[in-house]
Amino acid sequence: MTIKNRRIFITGGAGFIGSYLIERLFRNNTITCLDRRARSSNIEYLLQRYGEQLEGKLRLVEGDVRNREAVRDAVTNSSPDFVFHLASIAGVRQVVEKPFETMEANVLGSYNLLSAIREIGSKSQRLIFTSTSEVYGPTTFGAGEDTFTTLGSPYDPRWSYSASKIFVEHLFVALQREIQLPVVIVRPFNIYGPRQIGEGAVHIFMERALRGEPLPVYGRGDQVRAWCYIDDCVDGLLLLAEKGNGIYNIGNPQQALTTYMLAQKIRDMTDNKSQIVMRDMKFTDVYVRVPSIEKIHAMGYKPRVALDEGLKRTMQWYRSLDQYANPLG
Numbered sequence: 001m002t003i004k005n006r007r008i009f010i011t012g013g014a015g016f017i018g019s020y021l022i023e024r025l026f027r028n029n030t031i032t033c034l035d036r037r038a039r040s041s042n043i044e045y046l047l048q049r050y051g052e053q054l055e056g057k058l059r060l061v062e063g064d065v066r067n068r069e070a071v072r073d074a075v076t077n078s079s080p081d082f083v084f085h086l087a088s089i090a091g092v093r094q095v096v097e098k099p100f101e102t103m104e105a106n107v108l109g110s111y112n113l114l115s116a117i118r119e120i121g122s123k124s125q126r127l128i129f130t131s132t133s134e135v136y137g138p139t140t141f142g143a144g145e146d147t148f149t150t151l152g153s154p155y156d157p158r159w160s161y162s163a164s165k166i167f168v169e170h171l172f173v174a175l176q177r178e179i180q181l182p183v184v185i186v187r188p189f190n191i192y193g194p195r196q197i198g199e200g201a202v203h204i205f206m207e208r209a210l211r212g213e214p215l216p217v218y219g220r221g222d223q224v225r226a227w228c229y230i231d232d233c234v235d236g237l238l239l240l241a242e243k244g245n246g247i248y249n250i251g252n253p254q255q256a257l258t259t260y261m262l263a264q265k266i267r268d269m270t271d272n273k274s275q276i277v278m279r280d281m282k283f284t285d286v287y288v289r290v291p292s293i294e295k296i297h298a299m300g301y302k303p304r305v306a307l308d309e310g311l312k313r314t315m316q317w318y319r320s321l322d323q324y325a326n327p328l329g
Contacts, residue, residue: 003241004028006125009080011065011113012087014040016196017130017188020234021084022046026057032078034071035087038062042195065109068116075116082241083122085113085129090161091199096283099160106164114175121179128184128241129172133249133289134162135187141224144292145187145247158284169247184244186237189251189291193230193310194317201259202227202311205266206318212272219281221260226290228252229310232303239301251291252303255310265308269315 006029012018013033019042022031033043038060047054059078063070065087075083089095089105110129117124136143137150149166152159169185176183192202205215228251236250257265263276293301305313 003082003238006030006081007078008032008082008084009034009075009078010084010086011035011071011109012085014038014043014060015086016042016193016198017191017230017233017237018084018086019043019046019195020230021086021237022058024234024238026050026054030057030059032059032061032074032080034061034063034065034074036062036064041197045195065112066105068112071109071112072116072119075113075122076120079120080122081125083113083117083124083127084237084241085110085127088130088165090132092158092283093199095161096157099157102160103164106161107167110168110171114171117181118175118179122181124181126182126184126241126244127172127175128186128237128244129168130237131165131169131185131187132162133187133189133251133291134159134286135166135169136289137162138284138286140286140289140291142253142290142292143249145249145295152284156284182245184240185247186240187247187249187291188228188233189249189289190225190227191230191233191250192227192314194314196230196314201225201262202266202314205263206315209267209270209272209274210318212270212274214275214277215263215267216279217260217263217276218279219285221258221263221276221278222287223259223285224256224288224290225259225262226251226253226256227262227307227310228255228303229305229307229313232305235304236296236301239299240296243299244296248296249291249293250296251293252305252307253290253293254303255307256290257307265311266315269311
């Protein structure tokens with residue numbers, strides 16, 4: 001990573017991936033983080049770990065990307081060299097239950113950011129947008145970035161998330177055509193690791209396994225996912241921030257397995273022997289999600305962390321938390 005002496009602007013920087021970007025970039029750069037949860041557990045972790053090292057390096061701005069004035073002020077005041085747009089509403093349950101809010105945050109928030117950049121005549125070196133692998137639809141095996149994306153029925157709320165992300169991809173490319181700023185669109189595939197919260201399967205399985213609770217597997221459990229460790233994801237994002245232009249998948253296609261097999265792996269990492277319970281699927285699912293990463297691989301990118309090692313590191317982090325020190329006590 002050679003990004004140095006630059007002004008970095010990150011929306012959603014208090015989230016999982018955003019906090020790792022901050023951790024990797026703050027020593028050699030100044031960072032503005034815009035997030036409606038500016039003091040999230042991830043940010044609190046960074047403040048506790050790095051303390052005074054972050055002074056003058058990280059500016060936290062509490063604000064919602066749906067607030068146009070807040071976004072414009074934050075962008076104007078930071079005058080960024082690199083913009084990472086990560087702010088989004090995600091998580092299948094959240095998306096299914098609140099499709100309008102999902103699209104409002106993803107579309108309006110992105111429009112506000114790009115409008116601000118266009119307004120101030122930004123001279124940023126690159127705009128990086130984290131889209132989603134969901135844009136490929138219910139079956140994604142070896143999907144390349146130039147293949148067709150799939151828009152599901154608007155009457156199925158599952159697809160409100162991916163539809164909003166595709167719309168934003170078009171917004172970014174439209175701005176690129178108008179003001180000639182290099183744009184990178186990233187489609188991440190199942191990122192996991194320490195400090196992740198939310199609805200991810202690794203997070204849910206690990207929490208429950210450490211408590212000795214049943215691990216819920218939906219449908220037949222034969223859904224296939226390729227899992228990518230957070231460090232490998234951030235390596236890819238930073239490489240693309242330096243050299244990218246266009247659309248790229250980030251993931252680890254060599255680390256694919258079924259959801260049931262993942263539950264078994266995580267259960268076997270504890271002594272609690274939680275039961276794996278099968279539950280009916282209550283929403284549309286993605287059955288296969290395995291990327292092609294040939295495009296970013298040609299730039300020198302290669303995932304380094306195997307699934308077993310990544311799960312071990314993640315489990316060690318969960319075990320370090322007080323709430324799991326005596327899970328059955």
